[in-house]
Amino acid sequence: MEKPVRVRIAPSPTGPLHIGTARTALFNYLFAKKFGGHFILRIEDTDLERSDKKYEKDIFDGLAWLGIDADESPEKGGKYGPYRQSERIGTYKKYLGKLLADGAAFYCLHSEQELSAEKETLMAEKKPLAHWCEFRDVPLADAETKLGQSHVIRFKTPHNQKIVFKDIIRGELSFDSELIGDFSIAKDIDVPLYNFAVVIDDAEMKISHVIRGEEHISNTPKQLLLMVALGFEKPGYAHLPLILGTDRSKLSKRRGATSVIDYKNEGYLPEALFNFMALLGWNPGDEREILSKEELKNEFSLEKIQKSGAIFDITKLDWMNGEYIRKKSTEDLVALCLPYLEKIIAPELLHATSYKLQTIIALEQPRLKKLSEIGERVEYFFKQPEYDKELLRWKKMSDTDISASLEKSEKIITQFKSTITKTEIEKEFLKEIGDGDKGIILWPLRVALTGKKASPSPFEILEIMERDVALERIAIAKKKIVA
Ligand SMILES: [Zn+2]
Known part of the structure; x- marks a missing residue:
């Protein structure tokens, strides 16, 4: 009988769990799981002066968050313990x-x-x-x-x-x-x-x-x-292989060598980081980039690991994280976004408005790359946005043009007595615009509602935002123009 597969990582608790160690942990874990073996976490804490329990905890927490579970470890114990060198x-x-x-x-x-x-x-x-x-x-x-x-x-x-x-x-x-x-x-x-x-x-x-x-x-x-x-x-x-930055230099603190927990706090999903790290030096041999934990466990092999440096490309991680955000149910995404929303929107605004949080989150789900972006993206639903008057200007519109444009929008919205649906309001606006430049009407309106250069379409927003709030924002925009 062949020897059972038993692999390990042995980090020193002299700093937080960074991407390099986490990637090594992941490859060991995948190799062990593929062959039904054990993945062991051992703590190399013989350097008593530099070792710190807080970093040990960071290592445990980071791996647990990523779903890289050890079969034997200081926390879990095992047949061959103790699993701290100091012991x-x-x-x-x-x-x-x-x-x-x-x-x-x-x-x-x-x-x-x-x-x-x-x-x-x-x-x-x-x-x-x-x-x-x-x-x-x-x-x-x-x-x-x-x-x-x-x-x-x-x-x-x-x-x-x-x-x-x-x-x-x-x-x-x-x-x-x-x-x-x-x-x-x-x-x-x-x-x-x-x-x-x-x-x-x-x-x-x-x-x-x-x-x-x-x-x-x-x-x-x-x-x-x-x-x-x-x-x-x-x-x-x-x-x-080493993990390199996109310029092929060794990964610096700023670009990725940070703690795994920092990625968590920034709003990356553990399954996205898991997937991303698995491709740092390994690939399945075809074009696929989104691979589930199960697929990775089945397909991983040491033989397919490259010798040359693996490029850490944060834009790829952002893209991948977005893909995983899209896979979430809106309900789960709301729960994941809440802590980030609570950071910038006062709880009384967040929970006491009639806005449906689910609808707002669903609106952003197709675009969101990181959970931490959510607050800034949807803040305007909860409070009057601050913006510069100039943002209302589409191309070379004059102030009079902008006022006239906002008045047209006001008129259309006023026609709707209560519930606004996206399709109906879109129809009304397109009737008004006809063959003209859409931006002349829609740009000042969208800015009045959101205070942003980029956001979902005004129709999507009007479906969620209360009619009276929308009208009030248009009134504020008009005042800005005459001021
Ligand atoms: Zn000597």
């Missing part, structure tokens, strides 16, 4: 002790000054920046007598060895141990460093495949050396 120190200590006892690791007693002096010399001589430590063959018992001074634990790297592994995305990758040197694996027996702790956790948690960002490629040979020394089985490897 696994005893385990690391056991393996460090073993490597030291076997002579596979040793105490390097060089001071930081000595090491940086060596580095400068190597740089000046244009040699590889590898520290081949003269303490590597000092017997452990001797070294232990000198531990008062500064020290780290290093791995005793074999000379002149080729370290080769097959990456599922990139094919065979090869490294020369001469360029690596005796690398540090722990500050002390109970302070493990990254490359060491990862190897131990992955082995203990029976990780079958390591799927992670490209920036980890250079860590892989070190981790493989440790696995050999510890007699661990090697996992499969897949290194994901």
Whole structure:
């Protein structure tokens, strides 16, 4: 029987969950789900100074919002826990002790000054920046007598060895141990460093495949050396392409490297971001761009991941989010929009008017890209808009033309005694306009009603807006013109 698929992400809680980590989580999750395996969330919080519980929570919340559910995690527990590195120190200590006892690791007693002096010399001589430590063959018992001074634990790297592994995305990758040197694996027996702790956790948690960002490629040979020394089985490897901005530079904070929760607050739907991230370096092999979670689970494969950088295009995300907004029932969309409406429209206006919120939201549903846009888009339904008089002017209309235009609109609307339907009022207006320029009548009217350059048609608005409110707004517009 083949080994069960077990994959993981191991973020450090030193900052919020950003898109890069979320994309890695998503690819691991999809791979696990495709093969009925487990997706594991492990928290790498050994850097006690920089780790913060608030960021740990941000990671949990962000993944939960996206629907990337871990099968094993600090919150959920699991057979191979604990899932926080800070709770696994005893385990690391056991393996460090073993490597030291076997002579596979040793105490390097060089001071930081000595090491940086060596580095400068190597740089000046244009040699590889590898520290081949003269303490590597000092017997452990001797070294232990000198531990008062500064020290780290290093791995005793074999000379002149080729370290080769097959990456599922990139094919065979090869490294020369001469360029690596005796690398540090722990500050002390109970302070493990990254490359060491990862190897131990992955082995203990029976990780079958390591799927992670490209920036980890250079860590892989070190981790493989440790696995050999510890007699661990090697996992499969897949290194994901970098995420780049549309100008192909590394993603900056401003364009996407922000927290996943920021996307939530901006009004992106989790299913849209899920879909969007799945296409950051992967595609289904055809033109489809909108893929449901189920489709992605079935179709995802590591083999189809590209080697070159994945472009993060925010306009594509906006488009995709709009597509997902269109899929919502109006009822659900109202509920999603409410928190954003409440931010800019006073609750007494929002809930005490006779306007039907559902109708207003339905009017915007075909155009909306982000939930956060809703307040600004529909605010005019709830209060008299502020706008500059000049906005009422269509092309080269004079003030007199505008006043006359508004009066015509006023007259037509007044004919309607109570309910206005879109079709009926449109018919009346088109009768009035005839073959003339529609803008001459409809532009000043639309601006009078909304105060906006762009909005739904005045007919759609008049169907929802109370007749008397509409007439009052036209009166205000007329006053602006004569003022
Ligand atoms: Zn040394």
